[in-house]
Structure formats: C-alpha cells, structure tokens
Amino acid sequence: MSAYAELVAATNFSFLRGASPGPTMLLTALLLGHAGIGIADRNTVAGVVRVWSALNDLREGLKPVEKLKEGDSPGEHVWMENPVFAGLNLSPGQIRTMVASFRLVVGSRLVFADGTPDIVVYPANRTGWGRLCRLLSKGNLKEGVTKGDCVLLLDDLLADTRDLLLILMPGRSFDGLPALLARLAEAAPGAVWIGASMHRKGDDRRRLARLKAIAAATQTPLLATNDVLYDAPEQRDLQDLLTCIREGVTIDRAGRLLEANAERHLKSGQEMKRLFRDAPEAIAEIGHLLGRIDFDLGQLRYEYPDESVPPGWTPQGWLEELVRRRSQIRYPEGVPDKVRKLLDKELILIAQLDYARYFLTIRQIVDFAENRGILCQGRGSAANSAVCFVLGITAVDPAESDVLFERFISTQRREPPDIDVDFEHERREEVIQWIYDTYGRHRAGIAATVIRYRPRSAIRDIGKALGLTEDVTARLAGTQWGSWGSEIAAAHVRQAGLDPTNPTIARAVGFAQRLLLFPRHLSQHVGGFVLARHRLDEMVPVGKAAMADRTFIEWDKDDIDALKLMKVDVLALGMLTCIRKAFDLLRAHEGADLGLADVPVGDEGTYDMLCEGKSLGVFQVESRAQMNMLPRLKPRV
Numbered sequence: 001m002s003a004y005a006e007l008v009a010a011t012n013f014s015f016l017r018g019a020s021p022g023p024t025m026l027l028t029a030l031l032l033g034h035a036g037i038g039i040a041d042r043n044t045v046a047g048v049v050r051v052w053s054a055l056n057d058l059r060e061g062l063k064p065v066e067k068l069k070e071g072d073s074p075g076e077h078v079w080m081e082n083p084v085f086a087g088l089n090l091s092p093g094q095i096r097t098m099v100a101s102f103r104l105v106v107g108s109r110l111v112f113a114d115g116t117p118d119i120v121v122y123p124a125n126r127t128g129w130g131r132l133c134r135l136l137s138k139g140n141l142k143e144g145v146t147k148g149d150c151v152l153l154l155d156d157l158l159a160d161t162r163d164l165l166l167i168l169m170p171g172r173s174f175d176g177l178p179a180l181l182a183r184l185a186e187a188a189p190g191a192v193w194i195g196a197s198m199h200r201k202g203d204d205r206r207r208l209a210r211l212k213a214i215a216a217a218t219q220t221p222l223l224a225t226n227d228v229l230y231d232a233p234e235q236r237d238l239q240d241l242l243t244c245i246r247e248g249v250t251i252d253r254a255g256r257l258l259e260a261n262a263e264r265h266l267k268s269g270q271e272m273k274r275l276f277r278d279a280p281e282a283i284a285e286i287g288h289l290l291g292r293i294d295f296d297l298g299q300l301r302y303e304y305p306d307e308s309v310p311p312g313w314t315p316q317g318w319l320e321e322l323v324r325r326r327s328q329i330r331y332p333e334g335v336p337d338k339v340r341k342l343l344d345k346e347l348i349l350i351a352q353l354d355y356a357r358y359f360l361t362i363r364q365i366v367d368f369a370e371n372r373g374i375l376c377q378g379r380g381s382a383a384n385s386a387v388c389f390v391l392g393i394t395a396v397d398p399a400e401s402d403v404l405f406e407r408f409i410s411t412q413r414r415e416p417p418d419i420d421v422d423f424e425h426e427r428r429e430e431v432i433q434w435i436y437d438t439y440g441r442h443r444a445g446i447a448a449t450v451i452r453y454r455p456r457s458a459i460r461d462i463g464k465a466l467g468l469t470e471d472v473t474a475r476l477a478g479t480q481w482g483s484w485g486s487e488i489a490a491a492h493v494r495q496a497g498l499d500p501t502n503p504t505i506a507r508a509v510g511f512a513q514r515l516l517l518f519p520r521h522l523s524q525h526v527g528g529f530v531l532a533r534h535r536l537d538e539m540v541p542v543g544k545a546a547m548a549d550r551t552f553i554e555w556d557k558d559d560i561d562a563l564k565l566m567k568v569d570v571l572a573l574g575m576l577t578c579i580r581k582a583f584d585l586l587r588a589h590e591g592a593d594l595g596l597a598d599v600p601v602g603d604e605g606t607y608d609m610l611c612e613g614k615s616l617g618v619f620q621v622e623s624r625a626q627m628n629m630l631p632r633l634k635p636r637v
Contacts, residue, residue, distance in 0.1 A: 013047025
C-alpha cells in the first residue's frame with residue numbers, strides 16, 4: 001500500500017462545495033491504494049459519522065449504507081459479492097488487510113471571517129475532538145450569527161490549540177504567510193504544517209518552490225495534498241453547477257468562480273509522488289501527521305445525565321423505588337401477578353443495559369408537564385413497557401393488554417430505547433425551554449435533520465444554474481409529487497409537455513439525477529433531544545436553529561444511532577391541544593366552580609369525571625396537577 005493519504009478532502013457536507021458523498025470518497029481512496037483519508041468539511045463535522053460507519057461496514061464485510069440501492073438489505077452484501085472490489089485481482093484476505101489498516105481521520109476545515117487563510121484542523125486525541133467541537137459551537141452561537149453560519153476569527157482558534165493539529169492552506173497570495181506561521185507555531189508548537197497542492201495552474205512548481213523556502217525559513221514542515229472536492233474528475237461538472245447554485249449565477253456567467261480544471265480529485269500515491277518530485281519530504285510528512293492522530297469516533301462514550309436521580313440513590317435503585325410507589329397508585333387493589341412479573345423482567349433488563357437514567361429522565365420531563373397542566377402521553381414501541389405504564393409515561397395497561405417488551409428493548413439489538421412523548425402542540429415549547437434551562441445548552445441539543453435534494457428541488461436548482469427559463473423549470477418541477485422520490489422519469493418530462501430527448505432537457509435531468517439525495521443544509525429534528533451528563537458540545541458541535549431560543553447538534557438520527565447516543569423525543573400533537581380545549585369547555589360549562597371540592601388536596605386514586613351529573617369516564621389520578629387538568633372529579637367507590 002502506498003504511503004500516501006489525502007488529508008484535505010471535502011465531501012458533499014461542505015454544502016454546495018464538495019461534489020461526492022463521504023462513503024464514495026472513502027471507497028475511491030481505498031481503491032487507489034491510499035493509506036488513509038482525512039475528511040475535513042467546511043466549518044462542520046456533520047458528515048463524518050456516515051463515513052466512519054461506511055468504513056466499519058466494510059470491515060464487517062458489508063456494503064456502505066449510502067452505496068445500497070433502495071430496497072437492498074445490507075446483510076446480503078458480503079466481501080466476495082461486493083462489486084466495489086471486483087476486478088482488483090485481490091484475495092478476500094488481501095482486501096480485508098487493506099481495509100483493516102486503512103486510516104480514517106476526521107476534522108474540519110476552518111474558514112475564517114477575518115481573511116485568515118483556511119486551516120484544516122484534526123484532533124490528536126479525544127480531548128482535541130472536544131476542543132474542536134467547542135470551537136465550532138462558538139462560531140455557530142456567536143451573537144448576530146444566523147442559522148447555518150459559523151463565524152470564526154483566528155483568535156478563536158489561537159485561544160486554545162492544545163491537542164489540535166493544524167494544516168495551513170495558503171491562498172493565491174503568500175503575503176503575511178511567515179508572520180501567520182509564526183503565530184500558529186507559538187500557539188501550537190510542533191503541530192503546524194503548510195498544505196501544498198499542484199493543480200496544474202501554470203505556476204505550480206514556482207509556488208511549490210516558494211512554499212519550500214517559507215517552510216525552511218519558518219521551520220514548518222510541508223505537507224502534500226490535492227485539496228480534494230470530489231472523488232473522480234468526472235464529478236467536476238457537477239461541482240461547477242454546485243458553485244453556480246451557491247453563488248446564484250448561471251453557468252455561462254460563472255467565469256472565475258469555477259475551478260480552472262478538473263484536478264481537485266483523489267489521485268493515486270504514485271501520481272502524487274510524481275507531482276511532488278521536487279519536494280518528496282511533503283509526501284513523507286503525511287505519515288508523520290497520521291502517526292500523531294490517536295482519535296476515532298468510536299472513542300466517544302455517551303453518559304446519560306444524573307439530574308433525575310436524588311442524592312443517596314443509585315439510578316437503578318431510584319427507578320425501582322419509583323416503580324414500587326407508582327404501581328400502588330396504578331393498581332390500588334394490588335398489582336396483578338402478570339404485571340408484577342413483567343415489571344421484574346423489565347427492571348432486570350434495564351439494569352443489565354444501564355438504561356435507568358433514561359427512564360428517570362423521561363419521567364422527570366412528564367412530571368414537569370403534569371405540574372404545569374400540559375397534557376402529554378407516550379406512544380410507539382414504549383407502549384409495550386409495563387415500567388412506562390406504571391411511571392405514567394404511557395397509557396396502555398399491561399394488565400389488560402398483551403405487551404411485548406422486546407419490541408421496545410432487546411439485548412440482541414442492543415439499541416438505545418426510544419420513547420416518543422407527545423405534548424400539547426401549543427405548549428410544547430414550554431417543555432423544550434425547561435429542558436434547555438435544566439440541562440444547559442452546552443448539555444442539551446435537538447438532533448439535526450439533513451435536508452436533501454429531491455426531484456423537485458434538484459430540477460429547480462439545476463435548471464436555474466443551467467440558465468433554463470423559469471417556465472421550463474417550473475413545468476419540470478411541477479411533475480414531481482411531494483418532497484420525496486429517487487428519480488426523474490422520462491414519462492414525467494413528457495407530462496410536462498417537454499421532450500426528454502432534447503439535449504438541453506436531457507442534460508438538466510441528468511444533472512438533477514446526480515444531485516438527488518445530496519445534502520442541501522441542516523435543519524432541526526421535530527423534537528428529538530440528546531442530553532449529556534457532561535458537555536454535549538465536546539461531543540458534537542451545537543448551532544442555532546431558525547426558531548428563536550432553539551439550538552441543535554450537527555448529527556441526525558442515523559448518526560446518533562450509529563454512535564449509540566440516547567435521544568429523548570419531545571413531540572407535539574394537535575389532538576392533545578384539542579382535548580385540552582375540550583376540558584376547558586367542560587370547565588366553562590360547569591361554571592366558575594371547578595367541582596374539585598370532593599377531592600382532598602394531594603389525594604391520589606381513581607375518580608369519575610362528571611358533567612351534569614353523568615360520568616364521562618374513569619381517570620387514574622396520580623397528582624394534584626392532574627386533578628387541576630380535569631373539569632369535575634368524584635372519588636370512585
């Protein structure tokens with residue numbers, strides 16, 4: 001295997017800049033025989049988990065998830081059947097060795113608002129990763145910064161560079177470069193490199209000679225890189241159109257906004273050695289930098305917060321105590337044997353998987369909602385849990401229904417539990433802000449959702465970039481239903497009254513097909529919170545959402561699942577608001593007296609809810625807050 005590894009590679013998570021998915025970059029680097037690859041997207045680490053997952057899948061003999069066709073099962077693709085490695089004339093053992101020794105390093109390309117040249121930053125260890133995430137969070141959360149922007153100054157980086165490795169990427173001008181290198185070397189001694197690229201722009205060898213001189217004068221090692229934007233030269237045309245979309249220009253007016261050629265792709269180690277024959281030390285330095293990195297995303301260890309555990313109790317002990325107390329409320333005449341057996345079984349499994357804090361946190365959130373008079377109820381697979389029912393999280397009584405706890409939590413799957421709790425949609429924000437206030441924004445964040453190109457958005461943006469008239473793009477986009485879909489069929493083009501064989505139309509449709517599923521930007525999940533015992537912003541960067549007073553992390557549900565982080569779903573349900581308003585109407589119908597005189601304050605038990613003397617239903621009341629939510633109660637005999 002060549003000693004070369006491309007350490008400055010952007011994926012399509014450098015939004016509207018990189019023109020290849022991360023797993024594709026990974027596979028191409030492997031097939032080129034690279035020793036590794038460094039993924040560094042622009043002011044973000046949003047795309048690194050899926051590359052890490054793809055490498056893990058390969059190591060397990062699976063096809064990377066993003067290379068699967070719709071409907072494929074990952075388990076069907078084993079080494080010998082994987083077309084990625086077809087034609088390599090390598091044995092399965094050789095392929096496994098190649099993949100096992102491949103190095104994936106993840107970091108970020110910092111783009112500064114003060115004119116400082118870009119700096120690619122890689123964490124040397126877990127502490128460095130935390131420092132990088134906090135730096136990106138700082139840029140995302142600065143006063144006046146809007147969603148999607150990350151405003152960083154050089155001083156933000158220099159404030160603390162411990163455990164960070166820096167690759168300075170010089171621009172076209174070298175003015176002030178020695179002084180900048182001196183500042184970097186002072187802040188991060190022995191951890192600074194100068195990135196050099198050979199992009200066939202006519203002055204490559206002169207630039208390389210000048211960089212060598214600056215490197216020698218400042219005692220800063222030179223590092224060879226191709227500053228990659230796509231995996232293969234064939235992707236250059238798509239990258240040009242991404243530039244046009246980003247800059248809001250048509251391809252015929254883009255001019256020097258576009259790259260001069262198709263050189264910013266992954267190249268073989270032999271080709272890079274040839275390009276850097278005047279500076280072989282720049283190739284050798286790659287191994288030195290890789291040897292300094294001792295971080296893998298698998299080192300991230302998630303720890304659930306402890307706020308829900310009273311002093312003097314262990315999480316499991318307190319959960320069992322709460323289950324004991326509340327089971328007496330749920331079943332005042334005694335807990336049925338069936339339910340008792342289910343509770344014992346579930347508590348053993350919860351202890352085995354160390355999920356007690358998760359259940360206690362959900363209960364704490366539900367407690368807050370009930371005390372504020374906000375209707376809520378858990379749903380989904382959590383309804384199969386007797387513990388959830390006893391804690392008042394769900395409403396499916398295991399004494400009256402057959403529940404299957406394994407559908408919710410299983411030792412075989414070893415997936416974190418996922419409890420969806422619905423709240424009144426008009427008051428859910430109170431719950432969300434309470435979570436932020438309780439845990440702090442450095443420890444709580446909503447998960448991200450990746451907004452991807454679908455047929456309608458892809459044909460609109462590509463049509464504009466190619467200079468198609470608005471009526472043509474509107475007619476093409478109008479044939480696509482909804483916001484989903486994985487193709488732009490010729491039949492749909494004909495339905496728009498256009499000829500799919502027309503060269504201009506075919507070109508636009510072809511580019512749009514290639515753009516499908518590319519990430520367009522990040523948005524916030526509908527309500528999935530990730531909470532951490534320590535600093536969440538040292539695990540993943542946190543940024544502003546479009547909504548006021550909302551912050552979210554850069555990883556989506558799939559990333560969270562891959563890293564086995566626990567998510568709390570705080571969702572909104574309009575019907576709960578409807579029910580709440582119905583209760584208000586019942587109160588109004590009963591008059592000013594809410595009819596709670598029959599109920600001693602703080603009493604708990606089973607009650608009839610009355611209207612005009614008639615029972616509307618039986619309610620199990622666990623707190624005074626619940627009583628206040630109901631219009632008229634009478635103890636049930």
